[in-house]
Amino acid sequence: MTAGYLFFSGGACALLLLATAKVSMHHHRLAAARWLTLVLIGVICYLLLPTLPPIGGFSAFLIYLPVILVPAAFWLFTHLLCREEEPFPRWGWIPIGFSVLFSTLANHAPVSLDANTEEIFFNLSQFLRLGLIGLGMLTLLGQFQSDLVAERRRLRAILLIAVGTYMLIVISAESLFAYRPVPNGVPALHALLASLLSLAACLWLLALSPSALDESLPMPADTPEKVETPPPPPVASLDTHQQIQISKLQEHMESGGYRHTGLTIRELADQLNTREHLLRTLINRHLGYRNFNEYLNHYRITEASARLANPEQAHLPVLTIALDVGYRSLSPFNAAFKRRHNQTPTEYRREKLPA
Template sequence: MTAGYLFFSGGACALLLLAAAKVSLNHHRLAAGRWLILVLVGVICYLLWPTLPPMPPAGAFLINLPIFLVPAAFWLFTHLLCREEEPFPRWGWIPIGLAIALSIFAKYAPSSLASGAQTLLFNLSQLLSMGLVGAGMLTLLGQFHSDLVEERRRLRAILLIAVGVYMLIVIGAEFLFTYHPVPHGVPTLHALLASLLSLAACLWLLALSPSALGESLPPSATPAEEKISPPAQAPSPDEQQQAQMRKLQAHMHNGGYRQTGLTIRELAEQLDTREHLLRILINRHLGYRNFNEYLNQFRIDEASARLADPEQAHLPVLTIALDIGYRSLSPFNAAFKRRHNLTPTEYRRQRLPT
């Protein structure tokens, strides 16, 4: 291993350890924080692995296991970061389990296994790992404009552009160089890129925006508690903000939320205000972290009343969902069940017994 790789990878590992210590001290009790720590530890192990001497199988497995877990941990972290109101999909554990199992088996396959079969296992594990990273990147991209937490929007962009692309490049390069010799200087270039990203992450976490990660990660409170109570540290709105809040609430109570596909930009235009000011108002003074959840508060209130109204018992649930602004039944059912822990049909059946 070249001196350049040793120098840059050592620097990257030191910086990543510093970042992991920062996250561990402040956010180890949050699931999202623990998954992020696992991502950082996995990257450290990945950079250290080429520099380590031969070791017993058990030791090698302990070093490699965090590496195998990085793509899955990245997806789980992005889901908790961006989709805090939704549980992780059960089907997601299937590709995660397959990717981890195939990565382990490809690395520690029995020597009696044909080389062609080993190559196939490795290729499948790499494709699945790229799929997990891609799923994490799609999660970061999804509902980006609905996110009301400014620091989290910035973190999404950083993770999407820097970390996600970097991980895809690394996995793709491993896949490519399995069949072609590694060009001279590529490992050193990789270590240099990793050290630059690690330096940028530490500067952001420790100097430029030390509170950003704490504001971005989902709080320990339940979504319902979080929506009802605005943050305790939020300053009182000034007169202009109070006037804007009254205007906003009047518009929504008059049915502004019923517009299908309503975005915060469109709502700002309807209220003749700037989008970033509206984001601050809804986030800091009304206590919502996601614009769709703010809309859902009004929509589910109306749906609940209409489902419990005997005069509207003949209306299909889909009709009510479309009337209050949903494009289809699936997101309405999900939002309704998060509120009442019942499907709309079950709720109506309880409120309107035959």
């Protein structure tokens, strides 16, 4: 192993250990933080593996296991970060399970495998790892415009551009050089990139934006939900201009502005003749919403609940009401309604309008 790789990888590991300590000490109660910690530990193990003496057996598997789990942990972290109101899809555990299985068989199979079989398992594992990272990046992209938390939007962009792209490059390079000589300088270049990313992450987490994770990560599972009731009243003082904008916003929404299908925060800002970033700040910091769709759902589900409980509208199909209040289809309406009332619209109507 070259001196350049040892120097840069050692620096990267030291910086990543600082970031791991920061996350695990201050956010250990959060599931998202635990998955992020696993990602950081996996990257540390990945950088250390080439520097270790040959190790075999179960000890080697224990060191390699965090590396295997990095793509899955990355996807799980991004899901909890960006879709805190949705459970992780059950089908997601299938590619995760196969990724771990194939990676284990390719590198630490309990029985001896021939070269062709190992190559098949290796290629399958690389394909699945790329897929898991891709799913994580798609999660970061999803509903990006609807995210009202400024720090979380920045965190999404950083993870998408830097970390996600870096992991895709690393796994692609592994596949490319798995069965051919690695050119001189590539390992050192890899370690240099890792150390630069680690330095940037530590500067951001520890100096430039120490509260970024606090504002970005969802609340612990045992924190009382705010879905069923309106958010608390504004806690920050508003200047005259902000008070005018809040009044215009509330008047517009109460008059049915939320019924426009596919409404985005940019379109709403245009309707109110205000700037998008100002509107984001008002809805997030002064009204207490972390996601624009959550804000729309408050008005939409409130109206839908009243109409479902109205005997005069008992003849209307649930789909008609969902479309009237602004949803494109029944599926997102049912999901949002169940988060509010813990029952489906049909069950709610049956309870409110017994035969």
